[in-house]
Amino acid sequence: MKNFKNILLFHSLLFSVALGFSQEVSKIVLEPSEDTTIISRHIYGHFAEHLGRSIYDGLYVGPESPIPNTDGVRNDIIQALKDIQIPNLRWPGGCFADTYHWKEGIGPKENRPTIVNQWWGGVTEDNSFGTHDFLNLCERLGAEPYLAANIGSGTVREFTDWIQYVNHAEGSPMAKLRKENGRNKPWNVKYWGVGNEMWGCGGNMTPEYYANLYKQYATFMADWGNSSNLYRIASGANTDDYHWTEVLMRDIPKNLIEGVALHSYSFVEWENKGSASNFNEAQYFSTMQTALKMEELVTKHIAIMDKYDPKKKVDLIVDEWGGWYDVEEGTNPGFLYQQNTMRDAMIAGATLNIFNNHSDRVKMANLAQTVNVLQAVALTDGPNMILTPTYHVMKMYTVHHDAELIPLKLKGAEYSFNGESLPAISVSASKNKSNKVNISLVNIDSKKKNKIELDLGNLEVKDMTATILIANKLQDHNTFDIPEKIKPGQFKDFKLKKGKLEVELPPFSVVVLSEK
Incomplete structure (x- = not known):
């Protein structure tokens, strides 16, 4: 005090x-209106990628760790995320998603193959945190899981098998495999990303090519009458690529899509992002310029969506946003570990206000990322954990969850x-x-x-x-x-x-x- x-x-x-x-x-x-718009709690979602110390040492330390944990997930992180009423969590990427093969992350941990993270630092991981670990964590948090599926290097069969594995109750090959791995009932996962950044690390595709590929994958997605009611999210535009949104809204039938994504980060300059904590006013002003541009981006992408979908059946999903700076001195450049200052609180508060005010179309957003990466809400160092200014903004704004705009x-x-x-x-x-x-x-x-x-x-x-x-x-x-x-x-x-x-x-x- x-x-x-x-x-x-x-x-x-x-x-x-x-x-x-x-x-x-x-x-x-x-100006209260008779036209009721609800600010979806899912606007306050989060994102945890297999990147740096986000999963391993961030969320997950393993069941044998002396750090207090539940099935390997840090108890302090679990409590912190519960306290901000986390509504959803996106996983396993990010760029990592389109190199991830989910079957390598199920079954006995000692039998899981190791993989090389080609996107983030070239490190080798042991797949010890996989589908069961993630979905069980979401259950503990009371959060909806948002699975980003591998379109860039996967197949339709691999994707639909994953849906069957997590959602089909019984009598199918994947339901049988899930039960053999210790989970009797399905998780009924609703939210599915059909690839990630397909214009870049997802395959460097044109929007026309991806729209056709999306239709192929979406056609074979089914929930077999379960309560999940699959919600399919197309990999959307990079910042102001309005042509990308135009093609997706024009070419994808509305019965095959529920959401279109958008990614936008706040920074000084892409090639010279500067320090997360040692910055001057010019760098602060420049960062806030890119942060506040979210208003323009959302408005213009929504205008395109309104053109092809005037009844607003398809939602805008801003599933990657936040501040991006140079990594902290002495840390792995591929781990994207950065501090979190009052500048980040400004980004968070202003951006969330923008999303709230456009909640007739913006129905989900995911801050990048949850722990130890980019604009994190929590940072860890061994047994210690700290909450960032961004975390506190998220907690203050819980009053808007599912409230009437x-x-x-x-x-x-x-x-x-x-x-x-x-x-x-x-x-x-x-x-x-x-x-x-x-x-x-x-x-x-x-x-x-x-x-x-x-x-x-x-x-x-x-x-x-x-x-x-x-x-x-x-x-x-x-x-x-x-x-x-x-x-x-x-x-x-x-x-x-x-x-x-x-x-x-x-x-x-x-x-x-x-x-x-």
């Missing part, structure tokens, strides 16, 4: 300098640097099943606080409580020596009177206000 008060004191001193300028007021009007209008201040400007304020609002209003606000400005006036209209909100994530510096992060340097605290710098809410939002902060 003392550290948190020191942070607020620091910001008060910062404000005294920043407020020497005239302050622009951001105005937000909440409240549409809004924003006329906000700008964050300016070196002659360029970005929207300083990001916001989304929802009403939960108890009809309580929740509002998430982000101020990405690195120096200035922003005053915000919210008109709550006829929502009849009487009282609110608030939580804030804040730090002394944008570069601040949690370490294994100081694991709670950044964590949420109580926020009181707001006033609510007669349906008008005034908020003083500190620089680089995330605030969630909740109706009592």
Whole structure:
């Protein structure tokens, strides 16, 4: 608590300098609509690839490890993911998915072949974490599994056998094999990715070629009347490749597809990403430019989808997003291990607000990645685990899970640097099943606080409580020596009177206000 008060004191001193300028007021009007849109909890999904220390040493340490575990999965990770109400988990990739052959990861562990991870560091792994381990973990977490299937180097038979193995109850060859391996009842996996990044590591395909290949695979996917009701997700565009989305929506019959994916990462420059924790304001501004471009990407891809699917039967699935920087000094370049600062909290808060506001079409998203890779929510070092600023944003935003979106209008201040400007304020609002209003606000400005006036209209909100994530510096992060340097605290710098809410939002902060 003392550290948190020191942070607020620091910001008060910062404000005294920043407020020497005239302050622009951001105005937000909440406009409840009769057209109900639900913010799917699956927007808050995660992604665990066989990459670096994501699976091994991250999620999985093995049942013989002295680190407390359940069937080899770290108990601290299990609890941390439960605490953010993880709705779904994507596995085994990523690029790794299109080199993964699932039958090598089932049966007695001592009999499983080793494989070389050609994409991530060229390391050899023993396949000790496979289908049973992953799906049993999802059951413990109460999360829906999202399996990314091998299209790039696999076959239709291999794919459909996997579906049969995890979903068919009995009487089939794969159901019999599953039972021999110790699992009697099926897992009824619903979400299936039909390949990954087919424009790149999935095979460097054209969208026309992939659309035909997708139709072939999707045609042979069946759940035999089980409760899973397969949800087929096509490998979608890389950032602003709108032609890719156009071809998929044009060429794939709507009875063969439930979702189209999109991948987009935030970084300074692709060839020079810079340090995750030692960055300057120019690098911060550039990273936020790419992060906020998600609004444009989602809007334009949705426009194409609306053209071919005006009834919105096909969902947009942003199943890889997050910040991407250079690896930490002294670590394997192929392991993509990076620290997580308040910059990442800004990316997370603003991006999730974008997804919420487009939840009529965006129905799932997956932060990359869960543990020890890219914008992770948790980092591990032997028996120790720390939670990152991104984790805390995810936990603060659980109030939006499966809540009703409240549409809004924003006329906000700008964050300016070196002659360029970005929207300083990001916001989304929802009403939960108890009809309580929740509002998430982000101020990405690195120096200035922003005053915000919210008109709550006829929502009849009487009282609110608030939580804030804040730090002394944008570069601040949690370490294994100081694991709670950044964590949420109580926020009181707001006033609510007669349906008008005034908020003083500190620089680089995330605030969630909740109706009592």
